[in-house]
Amino acid sequence: MFKVGAGLVPAVALSGSPAYAGAAPAMTVTGTVPTQLAALDNVMKTYIKERDISCAQLAAVKNGKLVLARGYRYSSDTTIPAVQPTSPFRVASLSKSITAAAILRLAQDGKVSLGAKVADLLGLPATVDPRLKNVTLWRLMQHTGGWDREISGDQLMADRTIAAKLGVPLPIGKNDIAEYAGGRPLDFAPGTKMAYSNYGYMLLGLVVAKVSGQSYESYVKQKLLAPAGITRMRLGRSLKTQAAPGEVPYYSQYTTKTVLDDSGTVVPSQYGGFNMLNHDANGGWLASAVDLVRWARIFDAAGPVLNATSITRAFAKPEIGVSADGSWYGCGWYVRQVTGHLNTWHSGALPGTSSYMARLQQGFTYAAVFNRREESGTPDYDVLSSRMNTAWNGVTTWPATDLFPKYF
Structure with a gap:
């Protein structure tokens, strides 16, 4: 899980703590x-209590059947509605499998080559760093494009x-983000290092829109989600007043200055501390845990969304970046x-959001989502996967019994 970002200031009174004064x-x-x-x-119950998480979900699949679908509310604040198994949450970087699948589908349909260069597709000038010409769709999807947020920061969190x-x-x-990033040299030669890049996935979203001729969200809904039988998923918005019907509230102990206007207003970091519209392709989707495990099924076998070749490509080893434990992106x-x-998994985190999904051996898949992320003073969030594995x-x-018809 990602830790607290720079520029966020603890201020519980403004951020909306899930704790409710005077009651357990x-x-x-x-x-x-x-x-x-x-x-x-x-x-899940133990994990939620340890971290004082007020809203969460768990969904699990065994051999293609939904066998568990659960919503959790842990709070004394009765204004927080009960969490249903289908309530939408921000799922942060679990969005990346959706964006990558969109690119794979475009390639599957003959609309683009995975070896195509992003500079050519989007008209990005390579005058500052000619190595930009070597950034392909493959490299963007596998985080080997040339951007390293540990060196130059995360462009998606540098609005001001x-x-x-x-x-x-x-x-x-x-477009402003792309102009800014294009005016700086790459952090490494494309294809020589793996470094996780939200910016790379933002570019992939722009490619989806450019090649398909429709908005990124529209293409994903039409070509990926609808054929998979997913109807509730949509892109999220930045403010609490813009929440989708049934969407859970998000909590953080941090505040920061808004990036949605020049007022300098201090806001809860989860509501205006970042711009959800810019995060669409790298972390902007809303989904329930049930939606997520339904989505994960498209990678189990060839179907109406991805064929066998595309699924193989989704899990292919990159040219560089296999870890010491034998894992890769x-x-x-x-x-x-x-x-x-092949076990596959991903986590996600934004201010006010944490998520995890895994496709494991013996036909077991699960997704868990939460309305808080790991922050200073919070117990370690990374223990979830080991505890779930034991369980x-x-x-x-x-x-x-298959519960999917019940939670369609």
């Missing part, structure tokens, strides 16, 4: 958990810096070979 929080649950899967449910550099007002747009997924299976490995019999 209580757990309210919705949805379906068969008795055989009580251990998974208990992992970019506005000042370009002499433009807030809010800035994706494919196209929107981390990947590791286990006996007879599902201990299941001796699996439910036979």
